[in-house]
Amino acid sequence: QVQLVQSGSELEMPGASVKVSCKASGYTFSNFAIHWVRQAPGQGLEWMGWINTNTGDPAHARGFLGRFVFSLDTSLRTAYLQITALSGEDTAVYFCARKTTGESGYLDSWGQGTLVTVSS
Amino acid sequence: QTVVTQEPSFSVSPGGTVTLTCALSSGSVSTNYYPSWYQQTPGQAPRTLISSTNTRSSGVPDRFSGSILGNKAALTITGAQADDESDYYCVLYMGSGSWVFGGGTKLTVL
Numbered sequence: 001q002v003q004l005v006q007s008g009s010e011l012e013m014p015g016a017s018v019k020v021s022c023k024a025s026g027y028t029f030s031n032f033a034i035h036w037v038r039q040a041p042g043q044g045l046e047w048m049g050w051i052n053t054n055t056g057d058p059a060h061a062r063g064f065l066g067r068f069v070f071s072l073d074t075s076l077r078t079a080y081l082q083i084t085a086l087s088g089e090d091t092a093v094y095f096c097a098r099k100t101t102g103e104s105g106y107l108d109s110w111g112q113g114t115l116v117t118v119s120s
Numbered sequence: 121q122t123v124v125t126q127e128p129s130f131s132v133s134p135g136g137t138v139t140l141t142c143a144l145s146s147g148s149v150s151t152n153y154y155p156s157w158y159q160q161t162p163g164q165a166p167r168t169l170i171s172s173t174n175t176r177s178s179g180v181p182d183r184f185s186g187s188i189l190g191n192k193a194a195l196t197i198t199g200a201q202a203d204d205e206s207d208y209y210c211v212l213y214m215g216s217g218s219w220v221f222g223g224g225t226k227l228t229v230l
Contacts, residue, residue: 037166037221044224045158045166045209050217059217062121095165103213106156106171113165 002026004096004111011117012086020114022079022096030054034079035107036070037095050099051079086118122146124212124222131228132200140225141192142210148191153212155193157186160207160224169208170195197227205229 007021022034036048049060051070058070069082083090094114097107123145132138142155149155151173158166168177170186173193183198193210210222 035219044207045160045221047211047219047221061218097166100171103215104154104172106154106168106211107158107166108168108171108177110165110167 002098002109004098004109006094006096006111006114009115009117011119013120014087014118016086016118017082017084018086018116020081020083020094020096020116022081022111024077024079024098027098029074029077032101033099033105034070034072035097035099036068036081037097037107038064038092039095039113040089040092043092045095048081048094053079083116086116088118090116091118092116122214122220124210124220126208126210126222126225128223129226129228131230132197132204134200134202134229136200137196137198138200138227139189139194139196140208140210140227141189141194142212142222143192144212149188149193149212151188153193153214155186155188156211157184157193157195158209158211160209166209200229202229 003025005023010018012018030053033050035050038046048064051058067084071080096111098109099105125143154172157170160166174186185196187194207224209224
């Protein structure tokens with residue numbers, strides 16, 4: 001069955017970087033884009049952007065340009081989210097999700113989420 | 121900046137019917153935005169309920185239905201149950217490979 005398994009919780013210092021992984025199984029990895037979604041404590045879901053798992057091309061929501069990097073290791077069937085220059089505002093749960101194909105596509109399978117805590 | 125608005129909270133009695141909506145800050149929501157709906161309970165990943173306005177995901181009970189009502193996307197729960205108490209989010213496709221989540225609705229069943 002389709003499964004997305006994310007890496008475990010992270011505790012980082014302000015100014016540091018973090019890399020969250022999202023390992024896919026149960027389907028052809030390159031056929032479905034991976035999207036990233038942020039949820040700050042007590043807040044709603046926020047779409048961050050996505051990466052084309054066939055070409056590696058990323059696309060970012062407006063508020064996630066610059067410090068947020070989407071990447072892949074197709075040999076490992078894994079997508080990554082790297083966040084640099086962390087601040088307390090980056091404390092959140094980060095979800096990866098698989099999107100079905102086409103404009104009408106939707107997020108049909110989700111990772112379990114990775115809590116990133118930024119604190120000194 | 122496009123804002124997608126949902127009711128912050130809603131309450132429904134067990135067995136009752138509730139309709140949650142999803143609106144655009146400017147303009148009307150149509151099927152061209154391919155609205156989808158997700159359910160989330162605290163500490164859990166979201167669960168997909170509805171895609172492309174009104175297509176239920178596998179395993180989703182038929183008491184959940186999606187539609188366009190006037191100028192908004194809508195999620196209707198008919199015969200609400202206690203375990204429907206969750207947060208509900210809509211997502212709209214804005215074109216050019218861009219999506220936006222609504223702010224979410226906290227549904228209470230009591």
